[in-house]
Amino acid sequence: MDLSAISPALLVASLMVAATPLLLAALGELVVERAGVLNLGVEGMMICGAICGFAAAVATGSPALGFAAAAAGGAALSLLFALLTQVLLSNQVATGLALTLFGLGLSSLLGQGYVGIKPPATARLDLGPLSDVPFLGRALLSHDPVVYLALALTLAVGLVLSRTRAGRSLRAVGENHDAAHALGLHVVAIRTGAIAFGGAMAGMGGAYLSLVRVPQWTEGMTAGAGWIALAIVVFASWRAGRVLLGAYLFGGVTVLQLNLQAAGAAIPVEVLSMSPYIATIVVLVAMSSRRRRATAPASLGATFHATG
């Protein structure tokens, strides 16, 4: 095994790329869960975003339009979830699973003609001489715009949730929907908005996989990234800053195992490939031990019906 082949600057750079889809999807789910809704359909929305974004980018030649289409596709799918859970009062766990199963089927249906095609390249942000700074330039300052967009969105979500009136309303709905309703907040509308935001973010996360990270379309290409995003929200104790930490941590595990595979480590490939999932489980266990258990939004997963 030749570890010297692994360059630290490239490692950090690929870590940021690997973490971005997780960060986008987990941020979206964070907002959804803070509004008191558990949407287990992240995987389904991500993979639909992956194919919607891919198809739109191939058709128009513009990755930016691809990401917009992915956000729209993810949001459209999530509104189906909103209709079922908010209007038709269905069980959120079952509906989220349905969304994932349907999304996986729908995406492979939509992706029929797109296997083996290369998408248009997403341009890197040109920061001029800054990108030539040794190490830092290579590791942090020569990425595509979406990487920085995800970081900016982390800050924005954190600030909106903690500092603004809208954020407070959203959290009130998530903590106690009956009290929020009594205060005159429109519980269903706020939750539907949060769900749509979560869908759009998951869709963009999926498109990042198919347009930048991989970049091509294959069936089932999200390979559990949506579930890892859900785990990151728990890991983050429902806080935006920690979502960033979680996403970069899992991105790091993924990149490290890929690099070890490439370097020909004496560990079987399958053991390396399963390591991100095992790491996720280990972190979930550590976070859920009684001493450290963070409190989830109190109304998480509960159905709301204003009995008139």
Next chain:
Amino acid sequence: MIRLVKRPAPSRAWAWATPLLAVALTVAAGAAMFWALGSDPVAAIRTIFLDPLFDPRYASYSRPQLLVKAAPLVLIAVGLALGFRAGVWNIGAEGQYIMGALFGAGAGLALYPAETRAVFPLMVAAGALGGWAWAMIPAILRTRFGTNEILVSLLLVYVAENLLASMAVGPMRNPEGGGFPGSRNLSRWDAAANGELVAGTGLHWGVVANGELVAGTGLHWGVVAATLAVIAAYVLLHRHIRGVHIRLSGNAPRAARFAGIGPDRLVVFCLGVSGALAGLAGLFEVAGPAGQITIDFNVGYGFTAIIVAFLGRLHPVGIVFAGLLMALTYIGGELASFTLGIPAAAIQAFQGMLLFFLLAVDILVAYRPVLSLGRKAT
């Protein structure tokens, strides 16, 4: 505008009618989807739902396939439904199914080429053990540390898939297979085969390798196990105190706690049973229809079984009908992709749609839609 008013008690009539309504809506939406894909919607629906049963060209092949495909779905769904009723969400049955196949096939391959009747029963026990052990991981993490069993059981599917791949190219690879991935073919080894039972020429157990209990029916040991599981689950839920505990914990968790029902023991029980049944399904599949451990051995029965469990209203008898219907969509889907060129993925979307419609119309059981004019509900 339409308002929803809660019924004093859930409607029994709608509880029966909603699965049928959901199927009808799915057929309608599916027809629209096939039309959008450029196929004749009427022909597509007929090919999926009627031709496998009634068309003389396909029925002789398709009818036995119905039992072959329904058996694993029912076996897994019955176990999952117990947990879903108790509020224990095992969604990693796919992983337990893989582990059952790996344990069972491993036990069998270790004894190759013994020709004794003990091989197959030993494999069955090992298969159940494999599925059970894999389900015990989320069970113990939930009861010891309070870790969410939904995420852990699901993430373990990906771990199991990687284990499957490493076994197929590593320790379980057929030494006489010319270096190709994949194990020895168990269905061609009489002592280990889960063949069709009761065939014309009786061999061990009255089983013909690659045959059926009654030749040409698809009746293999998995069907027997699924039938037994349905009966056992029915008795458990309706005639046994543990069934009362399961139903109470799902409907009124607080009341269950006050009644002294230990939630931990129920979690271990529900995950254990569903894991063991999923493991059995995997073993019967690897020793019969699939025949061998390969990289792509699992085809999603563990996930489809979730739909089957809900479509059957989490009731053992309902699950039998749901499992048969879902098996029909698999067979009909293959037929439709063969004769009409409808992509196989369309069937997967179709199955997902069914669960959506089911959850959507479920509201009619507990709520009554009321048309109120002019006045806004307060």
